[in-house]
Amino acid sequence: xxxxxxxxxxxxxxxLLKCEGIQDVTKIKYVNNYKALIQFSKDSSADKxxxxxxxxxxxxxxxxxxxxxxxxxxxxxxxxxxxKEEIFESISSKINIINxxxxxxxxxxxxxxxxxxxxxxxxxxxPTHIFIDDIRSEVEKYVHPVTQCSHxxxxxxxLKICPRNQIVCPKCGDNHANCATxxxxxxxxxxxxxxxxxxxxxxxxxxxIRELMSExxxxxxxxxxxxxxxxxxxQSYQTGHHEETxxxxxxxxxxxxxPTPGTYAQVxxxxxxxxxxxxxTPQKAEKTQKNRKSKKNKKRHNENEEWxxxxxxxxxxxxxxxxxxxxxxxxxTEKRGRFINMLRDLIVKLKDVIFSNELTGDKKLSxxxxxxxxxxxITAIKYLSDWxxxxxxxxxxx
Numbered sequence: 129x130x131x132x133x134x135x136x137x138x139x140x141x142x143x144l145l146k147c148e149g150i151q152d153v154t155k156i157k158y159v160n161n162y163k164a165l166i167q168f169s170k171d172s173s174a175d176k177x178x179x180x181x182x183x184x185x186x187x188x189x190x191x192x193x194x195x196x197x198x199x200x201x202x203x204x205x206x207x208x209x210x211x212k213e214e215i216f217e218s219i220s221s222k223i224n225i226i227n228x229x230x231x232x233x234x235x236x237x238x239x240x241x242x243x244x245x246x247x248x249x250x251x252x253x254x255p256t257h258i259f260i261d262d263i264r265s266e267v268e269k270y271v272h273p274v275t276q277c278s279h280x281x282x283x284x285x286x287l288k289i290c291p292r293n294q295i296v297c298p299k300c301g302d303n304h305a306n307c308a309t310x311x312x313x314x315x316x317x318x319x320x321x322x323x324x325x326x327x328x329x330x331x332x333x334x335x336x337i338r339e340l341m342s343e344x345x346x347x348x349x350x351x352x353x354x355x356x357x358x359x360x361x362x363q364s365y366q367t368g369h370h371e372e373t374x375x376x377x378x379x380x381x382x383x384x385x386x387p388t389p390g391t392y393a394q395v396x397x398x399x400x401x402x403x404x405x406x407x408x409t410p411q412k413a414e415k416t417q418k419n420r421k422s423k424k425n426k427k428r429h430n431e432n433e434e435w436x437x438x439x440x441x442x443x444x445x446x447x448x449x450x451x452x453x454x455x456x457x458x459x460x461t462e463k464r465g466r467f468i469n470m471l472r473d474l475i476v477k478l479k480d481v482i483f484s485n486e487l488t489g490d491k492k493l494s495x496x497x498x499x500x501x502x503x504x505x506i507t508a509i510k511y512l513s514d515w516x517x518x519x520x521x522x523x524x525x526x
Contacts, residue, residue: 129177130189134161150177160289191347198226199254199345200270206230206245215245221258224250246270252345271342274334281315281323283334298323333357344476353479354472467507474503 129135136144141156141164152173157165168174177183178190206215216228226248233242247267249255257264276283279290281298294303299322301315312322316330325331333355340351481487481495
């Protein structure tokens with residue numbers, strides 16, 4: 129239950145519900161002065177409250193915690209000269225239209241009207257199109273903006289309904305309006321940035337939750353159950369040692385080894401062989417020495433080629449291993465993302481069945497079991513097909 133003005137407290141709320149014949153109330157929890165959660169023991173009593181015309185005329189708005197009473201979409205390229213009332217009278221849809229609001233945009237002089245109009249539809253279903261004076265116009269999903277209080281700088285509410293009495297500094301987080309410090313501290317995540325920074329992890333979480341609300345057309349509470357926090361970076365990426373290790377591996381893999389010089393035994397042996405030919409004539413001795421030098425140069429050249437070839441082979445091996453490792457990491461990331469998306473779809477389907485008012489308890493159980501069995505079967509087939517054993521069988525049969 130929400131209202132633009134402050135809602136009654138315990139005694140006033142009890143009298144209000146009693147006057148309208150609302151029963152089976154088990155708990156009332158006040159979120160703030162403008163919002164309260166009412167728990168019923170029977171769904172019929174909750175439906176009776178949501179359909180009470182007198183309370184709706186007084187400005188009260190009712191929504192079930194896991195359902196959206198109104199689905200919002202946007203329509204673009206609406207002329208600025210038309211008023212909200214004229215737009216409301218001009219549009220028509222198969223789904224009942226609750227309200228129309230023209231959105232604002234930032235301009236040179238602050239906020240100014242835009243050509244985008246937000247349309248509220250009754251129920252949790254968003255139509256794909258509407259008709260504006262019998263002309264078809266596409267409806268896009270509306271993503272709720274992240275609200276941030278300018279008093280305490282927390283997310284999820286604005287200044288009017290802020291539950292805190294003391295003002296908070298957006299720079300240092302202390303209890304004063306503002307200061308000139310450059311040592312920032314966020315009041316939401318305790319990070320070294322201002323509370324207004326768009327890189328704040330809490331802000332990014334709230335933004336992702338609102339994107340889930342728009343994608344699955346669900347309430348904030350349900351989107352919170354679907355939210356998957358991002359995985360933290362490995363320790364090697366955080367400390368910076370990973371880059372140094374890779375650099376060292378690259379240097380090692382690309383190093384070209386020079387051939388080792390001849391040993392002392394080889395030198396002595398060569399000299400002895402030369403001295404054995406002293407008794408030969410000078411011409412023969414000179415010719416023999418040239419032949420030996422030529423053979424030695426050829427041998428040394430062959431050794432150089434062997435070393436360089438071995439080094440190039442090592443380099444190619446290391447580079448191929450690195451590329452293969454990167455490809456494996458990318459494939460694992462893609463598989464994990466696909467599995468998370470499939471798991472989200474399963475959760476949404478199960479919650480739709482469990483919280484459905486049109487199904488009985490036995491029907492909910494049988495439908496949930498069938499959905500779960502089909503999901504497990506599809507997932508098993510999809511991931512078992514990547515195993516080498518099954519790939520071999522499929523290649524033989526194919």
